[in-house]
Amino acid sequence: MxxxxxxxxxxxxxxxxxxxxxxxxxxxxxxxxxxxxxxxxxxxxxxxxxxxxxxxxxxxxxxxxxxxxxxxxxxxxxxxxxRAERRAQEQPELLILVNPWNPLPEEYTMVLQQVGREFGTDYKMDERCADELEQMIFDCREAGNHPWICSAYRTQQYQQNLFDNKVLRVILEGNSPEEAPAIAAMAVALPGTSEHQLGFAVDIIDEIYTNLDEGQESTSTQQWLMENCWRYGFILRYPVGTTDITGIIYEPWHYRYVGARYAEEISALGVTLEEYLAMRRGR
Ligand SMILES: [Zn+2]
Missing domain, CATH: 1.20.5 (Single alpha-helices involved in coiled-coils or other helix-helix interfaces)
Structure with a gap:
């Protein structure tokens, strides 16, 4: 137990x-x-x-x-x-008219900007169009052409020298000294009446064909510029057959800046600046 x-x-x-x-x-x-x-x-x-x-x-x-x-x-x-804003904006000051009957305003001033340095040229333009001009030259080159700026902004003195030289050449061609200035003025504007003094005008030639004559229009450079310049705010200022209106001979190398807003319209209408301004006044 x-x-x-x-x-x-x-x-x-x-x-x-x-x-x-x-x-x-x-x-x-x-x-x-x-x-x-x-x-x-x-x-x-x-x-x-x-x-x-x-x-x-x-x-x-x-x-x-x-x-x-x-x-x-x-x-x-x-x-x-x-660009679109610029295009839509009214900037009538860009339409300033300078021709044989409308000299440059006495106190006209502008801010100048160097152009074309990268293309080996040394010119100045109104700063409002300098960048557009360079872009146009650049794009023209990119398209396989050979644009070359040969004149842009001119001072009164420079225009005077050009004019005096032209008068001399006209006399040497056999014209009388009395009629020479009027003949010269058809090709080289009287000092004070040149658009180049505005800083809005530029002469562009073909680097390969450099003559300042009607042959320019056949170069690929001018063909491209005539077709496209309005995109950059420029117009061909003295088209063929408009001497009676512009007072200047046909110049298939002289381009004038008016801004994209107006250049597009002027190109579409196929009119000169003088005619366009008359149309605007009539509106
Ligand atoms: Zn010119």
């Missing part, structure tokens, strides 16, 4: 011991698990912080790229928008 009691007691002890062992084991496992979870969480946090940072860095980088791209796009679209 005692032996049986002792066996039961031992069994209970062993069972309790086993249970205690299991409990300790379970506690330890739970602790390990908790610690493991904490470690895992810490690792995950660290990892996600790195990931967030990497993402932020990338986002910053991407934002920079996007900003740069947007800037580029804005620059690319601004130019046509500016």
């Amino acid at each position: 005692v032996k049986t009691k002792a066996k039961i007691f031992l069994g209970v002890i062993v069972t309790l011991g086993l249970m205690l062992g299991v409990m300790i084991q379970l506690t330890l496992m739970a602790r390990d698990e908790r610690e493991g979870r904490l470690q895992g969480e810490a690792l995950a946090r660290a990892m996600s912080a790195a990931a967030v940072k990497a993402f932020d860095d990338r986002a910053e980088q991407q934002a920079q790229i996007r900003a740069g791209w947007a800037e580029q796009q804005a620059a690319l679209t601004a130019e046509p928008v500016m």
Whole structure:
């Protein structure tokens, strides 16, 4: 009986011991698990912080790229928008008329800008058309032609020298000194009546065919310019058969800036500046 009691007691002890062992084991496992979870969480946090940072860095980088791209796009679209605005704008001051009957206004002034330097020439134009002229020359060259600026802005003194030389040549050709100035004025404007003094006129010749005569019209350079100059705000100022209106001989090399707004219309109408101004007055 005692032996049986002792066996039961031992069994209970062993069972309790086993249970205690299991409990300790379970506690330890739970602790390990908790610690493991904490470690895992810490690792995950660290990892996600790195990931967030990497993402932020990338986002910053991407934002920079996007900003740069947007800037580029804005620059690319601004130019046509500016052109369209210019085209829509009324700028009647660009239509200033200077011809044998309308001399340059006494106090006329303009801001001049160097043009054609990259093409090996050294001239000045009114700053309102200098960039457009350079673009036109550039595009004309890109199209495979050989435009060459041979005259742009002229001072009163320079125009005077040109005119005096022309009178002399006209006399040497056999004309009387009395009639020579009038004849000369058909080709070289009287000082004070030349558009070149405005800074809005430019003579462009073909680099290969350099004569200032009607042969210019057959060069690929003039053909391109006559067809496209209006896009840059220029017109062929003295077209064939208009001497009675302009007072100047046919000059398939003399281009006048009037701005894209008017150049387009003048070209479409096929009229001279004098006729266009008369049409505007009649509107
Ligand atoms: Zn000219």
